[in-house]
Amino acid sequence: MSNQRTSYRVPRAHGPRVVAIGGGHGLSNMLRGLKAYTENLSAIVTVADDGGGSGMLRQDLGMPPPGDIRNCLEALANTEPLMRELMHYRFTDGSLAGQSFGNLFLAALNGISPTFDAAVERMSQVLAITGRVLPVTTADVQLEAEFENGASVVGESKIFYCKKKEDCRITRVRLLPEHPRALPAALAAIREADMLVLGPGSLYTSIIPNLLVDGIVDAIRQSDALKVYVANVMTQEGETEGYTAADHIQAIFQHSAEGLFQLCLANSSPIPKGVAARYAEEGAELLQCDQDRCAALGVELVRRPVATVENGYVRHHPGHLARELILLHAERSVRIAGSTFDYRDDTYRVE
Template sequence: MSEAYPTLQLWERGPKIVAVGGGTGLSTMLRGLKKYTQNLTAIVTVADNGGGSGALRQDLRIPPPGDIRHCMEALANTEPIMERLLTYRFSEGVLAGQSFGNLILAALNGITGSFEEAVAEMSYVLAITGQVIPVTSADVQLEAVFANDARVVGESQIAAFKKEQDCRIHHVNLIPRSPAATPAALKAIGEADLILLGPGSLYTSIIPNLLVEGVAHAIAQSEAPKLYICNIMTQDGETEGYTAADHLEALLAHGEPGLVDLCLANTAPVRPGLLEKYREEDAVPLTVDRERIAALGLELVERPVASADGDFARHDPDRLAQAVLEIYRSRAVRIFRGARRYILEE
């Protein structure tokens, strides 16, 4: 560990952080957080039905491995060649478009007979920091219901269908409804010191986790601070026209009271070149409507957490991790002082 990061002892005793979501946003955040605590748990959606993950799901009847693989790559402590192997994507033949990391997970599933065990074994092989847990072992599909009552089934079909309907998503469902959560996911939530929702696609990466039996309730009942991390931009085919408060209202509508305590929003500007690129996709920087967030009874924290580099408007892993840890420490001190005051008054 460099001087910029905690000592080994502090890292080993770092807060138990549970991050719920999927996709690129979750894995980006994990890359930063793993430098500050080894007690990390990623709880990951398994509703994807597109790309290489969707093909393996259909052919082998296993949960889609893609989002889980991305999280393990982010948390892995391996040699560079292994990193390159995991991310290698075949370009020709029957494996065209398939990731080698996905194939390893599929093979481990065949060896162990359980997707949960396959994830655990691959985590061990990659010496990951913390743990990655699929939110459910059930074979689930995501259904989106739109404001005009139109419906579409399949996570990968939602964006294109939304553009055809030209209206907002009203809500999403899992098919079958309320599948059982993996016990390890509920256990991690129950033991968490801090629970993070996002960043990531609102309806296809974060909310599907809340529709698994017991997950939203476990989060709401937890005494840990619960932080929603806003995306940098709105998302084409999913959240066009949404503000930060719109995102929060959708989360609460799919969960229950107590699901979120705080909201972290970005203040760093997005580079002009990127803005033009995103405008072509009907995506813009997320508007932070402070009064509406306050009206929801939520605390807003604003920090410059966007990356200054790259071809996409994404969070900077280190900036985001530092902001998350700062919020956690602030809340921990506040809770400690409140408890101490209560004891003294008694």
């Protein structure tokens, strides 16, 4: 082969098959960035939420909570600005005050569909999304948390307040009923993935609940995909105060299996002092990356500049996070001799 360097652009249609597992705003935020690199996206989303507008619809209609699903659908949508605005709209008055139109739309589709996952698929078609959004299970599940002092509480929305009251760490969470059946499409997506991404998101209420669904952990363990845990940038008030990166990893392994993943992507960007001080008032801080402890758990800690500050809140930057994940996949998974991935112009370069 000549020494001349050649390159070719990788169309999104031929991008890696990425499966992201989690919930909350962290997952949807990451999906916004990933869809710029690949169309082969699957989001597997927790359905343990019981608070806010989702909780109201769950209680009133007996359906799985739509909120986290809707956020992911919106993140992957390719619609006109008016439709996006409509999906985001929240009612301000009357009995619907605080409720999202997107939640109501998904609830209506659920009413005319044979199953909840069929309703999600229909909404995906309406919004012309990139990829797929899959509830991890369609079972009616509640989340229970147990604390170091022996106290426990049932209900995802109650865990924050209970932890603040008990002032001790969470030792275990579980689903009620235990071991619900995973959506077959979710298991298939994991089996077919090139890269599996856990997080970012709330440790005990967004990430771990997915791993408690029957079949999910086994599918992840059997997969040959690159497996990456995206650590949160900050610790979370009412959930992970005082936790390090290794504490997060250890909690995931305790609820799933040792060595479930071998890579942890953490932030290296500094946080402005004023923003850090405001978080400190709430008992939250920049996540400490204890590399030696992570290594002892069999996990390589990779630090990259993936954080940003938005309206005074620390968030993962969608574009930066997606770029680093795709770059990690290219570095660790591409097996073309002499090839590299140049994220600056989204091309594989082959020498």
